[in-house]
Amino acid sequence: MSEALARVEAVHKVYRRGAETVDVLNGLDLEVATGEFLALMGPSGSGKTTLLNLLGGLDRPTSGRVVVGGQDLGRASGRELARWRARHVGFVFQFYNLLPVLTAERNVELPLLLTRLKRSERRRRARTALEIVGLADRASHYPSQLSGGQEQRVGIARAIVNDPTVILADEPTGDLDRATGGEILDLLVALNERHGKTVVMVTHDPLAADRATRVLHLDKGVLAEASE
Amino acid sequence: MRWMRQTAAVTLMNLKSLPRRWGSALVAVVGFAGVVAVFVAVLSIAEGFEQVMGTVGSESTALVLRGGSDSEMSSGLTLEQTRIVKQAPGVRRESGEPVASAELFVIVDVPKRSTGTAANVPLRGVEPGAFLVRPEVEIVEGRRFREGRNEVIVGTAAASQFAGLELGNRLRWGEATWEVVGLFEAGGGVHESEIWTDARVLQPAYRRGATFQSVYTALESPESFQAFKDALTADPRLEVDVTRESEYLAAQSRVLRSLVGVLGNLIAALMAVGATFGALNTMYSAVAARGREIATLRALGFQGGPVVVSVLAESLFLALVGGLVGGALAWAAANGYQTATMNWQTFSQVAFSLRVTPALLVGGLGYALLMGLLGGLFPAVRAARLPVVSGLRQR
Numbered sequence: 001m002s003e004a005l006a007r008v009e010a011v012h013k014v015y016r017r018g019a020e021t022v023d024v025l026n027g028l029d030l031e032v033a034t035g036e037f038l039a040l041m042g043p044s045g046s047g048k049t050t051l052l053n054l055l056g057g058l059d060r061p062t063s064g065r066v067v068v069g070g071q072d073l074g075r076a077s078g079r080e081l082a083r084w085r086a087r088h089v090g091f092v093f094q095f096y097n098l099l100p101v102l103t104a105e106r107n108v109e110l111p112l113l114l115t116r117l118k119r120s121e122r123r124r125r126a127r128t129a130l131e132i133v134g135l136a137d138r139a140s141h142y143p144s145q146l147s148g149g150q151e152q153r154v155g156i157a158r159a160i161v162n163d164p165t166v167i168l169a170d171e172p173t174g175d176l177d178r179a180t181g182g183e184i185l186d187l188l189v190a191l192n193e194r195h196g197k198t199v200v201m202v203t204h205d206p207l208a209a210d211r212a213t214r215v216l217h218l219d220k221g222v223l224a225e226a227s228e
Numbered sequence: 229m230r231w232m233r234q235t236a237a238v239t240l241m242n243l244k245s246l247p248r249r250w251g252s253a254l255v256a257v258v259g260f261a262g263v264v265a266v267f268v269a270v271l272s273i274a275e276g277f278e279q280v281m282g283t284v285g286s287e288s289t290a291l292v293l294r295g296g297s298d299s300e301m302s303s304g305l306t307l308e309q310t311r312i313v314k315q316a317p318g319v320r321r322e323s324g325e326p327v328a329s330a331e332l333f334v335i336v337d338v339p340k341r342s343t344g345t346a347a348n349v350p351l352r353g354v355e356p357g358a359f360l361v362r363p364e365v366e367i368v369e370g371r372r373f374r375e376g377r378n379e380v381i382v383g384t385a386a387a388s389q390f391a392g393l394e395l396g397n398r399l400r401w402g403e404a405t406w407e408v409v410g411l412f413e414a415g416g417g418v419h420e421s422e423i424w425t426d427a428r429v430l431q432p433a434y435r436r437g438a439t440f441q442s443v444y445t446a447l448e449s450p451e452s453f454q455a456f457k458d459a460l461t462a463d464p465r466l467e468v469d470v471t472r473e474s475e476y477l478a479a480q481s482r483v484l485r486s487l488v489g490v491l492g493n494l495i496a497a498l499m500a501v502g503a504t505f506g507a508l509n510t511m512y513s514a515v516a517a518r519g520r521e522i523a524t525l526r527a528l529g530f531q532g533g534p535v536v537v538s539v540l541a542e543s544l545f546l547a548l549v550g551g552l553v554g555g556a557l558a559w560a561a562a563n564g565y566q567t568a569t570m571n572w573q574t575f576s577q578v579a580f581s582l583r584v585t586p587a588l589l590v591g592g593l594g595y596a597l598l599m600g601l602l603g604g605l606f607p608a609v610r611a612a613r614l615p616v617v618s619g620l621r622q623r
Contacts, residue, residue, distance in 0.1 A: 053617050056527070058527055058616045058617050058620075059615075059616075059617050078532070079531060082526065082529050082530070082531050083529065084529075085527065085528065085529045086528065086529025086530075087529070091527050091528070093524070093620065095520075097520060097521075097524040097527075097620070099241055099521055099524070099525075100245070100248070101241055101244035101245045101248075102241065102244075110237070110525070110528055111528050111529065113230075113233050113234060113237050114230060114234065114528070114529045114530065115230070116230065158528075
């Protein structure tokens with residue numbers, strides 16, 4: 001296995017709901033290698049999305065360490081995490097999370113607003129990202145004018161436009177029919193194989209998980225088994 | 229630079245998404261508009277009143293009252309005293325005669341056109357010099373009263389606000405019957421709310437003998453005032469107060485101005501509390517409706533600051549729209565509206581028009597923006613503090 005991009009060490013994550021505490025992750029250890037396509041599977045409440053959020057710097061562990069690309073995410077401030085996410089992470093969401101008032105191209109351009117790039121360069125890169133996902137001809141369409149599959153492609157274009165270190169996808173095919181979901185998975189595989197992007201994907205769907213290079217199963221906050 | 233770019237982008241997205249939330253946005257706009265309309269309309273009363281009281285107040289006209297009187301109503305001067313006043317240094321002369329008018333000021337009952345209830349209207353007895361002291365007084369219909377006759381001329385504002393003052397009408401006041409022979413304008417000033425007649429006819433009708441209540445004198449120049457005043461106050465035969473007419477009228481409008489000012493601000497403040505809560509509600513629901521969008525932006529790396537600014541900007545935008553609508557409403561409904569109110573110093577009615585001035589409109593807009601800022605602040609902070617993870621879970 002190649003060098004580890006992400007290292008999760010003895011991570012506990014506890015949520016509090018009033019007086020009740022819920023242990024979501026229980027001393028979890030994990031390494032994600034640079035360039036791999038990892039699928040995280042498991043039943044609802046097993047901690048998949050929580051683990052993804054920790055890897056993406058959206059949440060902090062209650063204890064333990066999460067180090068991604070050399071950055072200890074548990075020690076970073078909110079501001080530092082925001083900057084780190086902008087630079088290193090591309091998120092793909094189950095419900096696409098496109099901004100309805102922006103065209104596809106403007107949605108894709110969003111992460112680049114956090115860079116020093118000039119407008120012309122931002123637009124050029126946004127169009128390139130849309131070309132990669134096969135939606136160059138839909139650049140000026142609004143999300144409401146796109147199908148679910150097309151929206152998710154725009155979401156993926158937005159995730160790759162800033163050339164991130166890792167792509168984190170949370171149920172990327174969960175809201176799509178099988179055929180369209182298959183196309184989205186083809187795209188993620190292509191990004192992994194052709195463009196060398198590290199992908200971590202949370203999914204319920206075994207067929208989706210089969211497209212990954214490695215599958216991990218979570219159950220009650222610990223890794224249950226691993227398969228290559 | 230990047231922070232500015234982030235802020236501009238998020239703010240623009242916010243404003244663009246307003247049409248999707250037009251219902252709650254409208255509630256906030258209506259709230260702001262209501263407060264501004266009331267605020268501006270109420271304060272336009274004070275503006276209008278002050279305009280009337282200040283329009284004719286000339287710097288080079290002096291008013292002489294008995295010492296200690298705060299208005300013409302409580303003053304009293306003998307014929308001899310008025311003659312001494314007219315001969316004082318500093319009084320302008322034409323053909324060797326002083327330009328001055330010794331005057332009598334009584335109150336008559338006239339029904340208001342709007343309600344039919346009796347109101348106190350000033351009936352001023354003047355000398356011929358009154359028309360020289362106040363050159364702005366101009367007969368617009370009929371003619372001047374003749375000396376020694378029971379004839380009156382009526383200010384146009386009085387004629388429009390009070391019933392029965394039409395040309396040719398005969399009216400019973402004091403111990404005489406009076407005929408309206410003319411209507412006059414007075415440059416929009418307070419005298420337009422008065423009725424004038426010959427002082428020497430008014431004296432017996434109200435059993436005033438040969439007394440007067442005030443002397444209005446035209447001065448050679450505004451600078452002559454001090455010499456005029458010094459001469460009168462040093463004269464042992466007199467015990468008088470000497471003021472410029474402009475200062476006298478300004479003092480008269482002070483009570484109403486402060487009354488209306490306090491009232492207007494109080495009503496507006498109470499309404500503003502309601503409108504601010506309305507704005508809070510609107511912005512909280514806006515933030516809730518956009519929770520996932522905001523969380524998405526934060527996930528992509530946008531900072532909390534631009535989110536705060538964008539929510540505030542939306543709230544301020546709604547306040548701006550509400551303020552403009554409210555100002556326009558107040559202007560349309562109140563500006564120029566004719567009414568009359570009590571001048572508490574003379575216990576008589578002053579007719580005036582409500583005035584919505586640019587300064588009032590700017591003040592109303594400022595008020596709206598303040599409400600917008602307060603209404604947007606807490607929702608903005610909540611939006612920025614909303615944990616990204618829970619925001620992303622919203623559907």
